[in-house]
Amino acid sequence: xxxxxxxxxxNQSRGKRVIVETKNGKQYVGKLTAFDIHINVVxxxxxxxxxxxxxxxxxxxxxxxxxxxxxxxxx
Amino acid sequence: xxxxxxxxxxNQSRGKRVIVETKNGKQYVGKLTAFDIHINVVxxxxxxxxxxxxxxxxxxxxxxxxxxxxxxxxx
Amino acid sequence: xxxxxxxxxxNQSRGKRVIVETKNGKQYVGKLTAFDIHINVVxxxxxxxxxxxxxxxxxxxxxxxxxxxxxxxxx
Amino acid sequence: xxxxxxxxxxNQSRGKRVIVETKNGKQYVGKLTAFDIHINVVxxxxxxxxxxxxxxxxxxxxxxxxxxxxxxxxx
Amino acid sequence: xxxxxxxxxxNQSRGKRVIVETKNGKQYVGKLTAFDIHINVVxxxxxxxxxxxxxxxxxxxxxxxxxxxxxxxxx
Amino acid sequence: xxxxxxxxxxNQSRGKRVIVETKNGKQYVGKLTAFDIHINVVxxxxxxxxxxxxxxxxxxxxxxxxxxxxxxxxx
Amino acid sequence: xxxxxxxxxxNQSRGKRVIVETKNGKQYVGKLTAFDIHINVVxxxxxxxxxxxxxxxxxxxxxxxxxxxxxxxxx
Numbered sequence: 202x203x204x205x206x207x208x209x210x211x212n213q214s215r216g217k218r219v220i221v222e223t224k225n226g227k228q229y230v231g232k233l234t235a236f237d238i239h240i241n242v243v244x245x246x247x248x249x250x251x252x253x254x255x256x257x258x259x260x261x262x263x264x265x266x267x268x269x270x271x272x273x274x275x276x
Numbered sequence: 277x278x279x280x281x282x283x284x285x286x287n288q289s290r291g292k293r294v295i296v297e298t299k300n301g302k303q304y305v306g307k308l309t310a311f312d313i314h315i316n317v318v319x320x321x322x323x324x325x326x327x328x329x330x331x332x333x334x335x336x337x338x339x340x341x342x343x344x345x346x347x348x349x350x351x
Numbered sequence: 352x353x354x355x356x357x358x359x360x361x362n363q364s365r366g367k368r369v370i371v372e373t374k375n376g377k378q379y380v381g382k383l384t385a386f387d388i389h390i391n392v393v394x395x396x397x398x399x400x401x402x403x404x405x406x407x408x409x410x411x412x413x414x415x416x417x418x419x420x421x422x423x424x425x426x
Numbered sequence: 427x428x429x430x431x432x433x434x435x436x437n438q439s440r441g442k443r444v445i446v447e448t449k450n451g452k453q454y455v456g457k458l459t460a461f462d463i464h465i466n467v468v469x470x471x472x473x474x475x476x477x478x479x480x481x482x483x484x485x486x487x488x489x490x491x492x493x494x495x496x497x498x499x500x501x
Numbered sequence: 502x503x504x505x506x507x508x509x510x511x512n513q514s515r516g517k518r519v520i521v522e523t524k525n526g527k528q529y530v531g532k533l534t535a536f537d538i539h540i541n542v543v544x545x546x547x548x549x550x551x552x553x554x555x556x557x558x559x560x561x562x563x564x565x566x567x568x569x570x571x572x573x574x575x576x
Numbered sequence: 577x578x579x580x581x582x583x584x585x586x587n588q589s590r591g592k593r594v595i596v597e598t599k600n601g602k603q604y605v606g607k608l609t610a611f612d613i614h615i616n617v618v619x620x621x622x623x624x625x626x627x628x629x630x631x632x633x634x635x636x637x638x639x640x641x642x643x644x645x646x647x648x649x650x651x
Numbered sequence: 652x653x654x655x656x657x658x659x660x661x662n663q664s665r666g667k668r669v670i671v672e673t674k675n676g677k678q679y680v681g682k683l684t685a686f687d688i689h690i691n692v693v694x695x696x697x698x699x700x701x702x703x704x705x706x707x708x709x710x711x712x713x714x715x716x717x718x719x720x721x722x723x724x725x726x
Contacts, residue, residue, distance in 0.1 A: 499636055
């Protein structure tokens with residue numbers, strides 16, 4: 202059985218909605234359009250939330266990998 | 277006697293339930309489906325807990341390695 | 352379909368206005384004139400904002416990549 | 427005289443009980459079963475202590491190297 | 502059109518006055534005499550300011566790159 | 577004149593008593609038995625002190641380099 | 652005109668008195684006897700100061716580069 206790697210999981214989420222949580226306690230929800238091995242991430246149609254509450258509509262955003270705690274695909 | 281390495285331990289936990297503790301004081305409990313040398317980790321059927329109390333059901337999650345303190349297999 | 356990478360997104364923002372948010376809770380708004388793989392960034396006509404309020408007009412600024420959380424093009 | 431290196435010291439502690447102290451102020455006491463050059467560490471029969479007081483019995487744990495301050499063999 | 506890189510911007514500021522802001526909330530104002538790819542920086546005739554107020558006259562200083570948030574040329 | 581390097585200084589302290597100060601505000605006093613280029617350090621007959629006051633006798637300890645601020649030989 | 656690099660500046664301070672400021676808000680004043688590319692530094696006849704006030708006489712000290720904010724030669 203071939204073993205999957207974490208970036209494979211991110212790859213399967215391309216074009217789909219994900220939640221990205223960052224070290225400063227914020228959540229960014231949007232469509233995952235790009236990522237790289239540093240886990241730098243680009244979301245489109247992104248919204249910033251704090252404690253689940255909508256703070257800002259941001260459109261396209263680039264998030265630097267080292268600020269990211271968690272990425273969860275929204276099924 | 278051949279000496280085991282830390283990633284061997286993680287490898288034995290593939291497909292099994294683990295607790296992952298992160299630097300922001302949260303616990304993620306789920307099935308370990310993937311990891312890499314940076315200790316980036318993917319869990320399925322993941323739940324977020326704080327002080328042992330269930331906060332959220334998250335499904336699949338990608339956790340960035342540098343936020344992780346501890347991974348404990350749940351026997 | 353060719354897959355885009357995060358730096359492609361930054362590249363499309365060259366010469367356009369972006370918001371850069373840093374780990375110390377500040378925002379820098381200006382025209383993106385340069386960036387590199389460390390996400391070191393140069394903005395021209397930059398303004399520093401805190402909670403959306405203008406604090407300083409700075410002209411050209413160099414921002415060190417490891418202080419950056421987010422870069423959002425202003426459409 | 428040949429000079430010893432820090433990892434030699436860890437190597438001599440394989441299979442023995444050690445205390446591992448982490449940056450979040452916790453102690454993990456257990457048998458050192460594996461480590462690598464990043465000081466990622468695996469303990470078996472691990473217990474988590476805070477200020478010397480037992481908090482949890484954890485069994486096998488993987489501790490990420492960059493959270494570790496100190497490893498002390500228990501003679 | 503050739504694309505500029507962030508270090509080009511620093512290079513154009515050699516011999517000119519810049520403000521350097523650091524993660525501990527201080528500002529160093531002086532003439533940029535040297536920098537490298539880590540953004541280690543040397544200023545001459547440097548002054549330390551906090552909230553824009555002069556704290557100390559320092560002469561030549563070496564600032565380690567990883568403490569730097571921002572470098573702004575003073576036109 | 578040949579120029580000395582910082583690790584030469586550590587090398588001259590092998591087998592001698594040193595104070596190691598760490599980022600969490602503690603001091604470890606003991607005999608320096610090993611170190612490497614990451615400044616991972618092993619002390620024997622180590623004692624932990626806080627504000628100069630003895631807290632614990634620890635015997636042999638491994639200190640991870642990235643937690644260390646200062647190493648001072650005790651003449 | 653040949654361009655100077657930050658380490659050239661440190662090199663000119665060998666054997667001279669410098670102030671080294673660290674991320675924990677302390678100052679170490681002493682004679683710069685060694686440094687390397689990580690900005691690990693050795694001072695002799697070192698004194699620790701807090702807010703300019705003498706706290707301890709330390710003799711020789713090794714300071715780990717990643718704790719250093721600033722090095723200022725004392726002319």
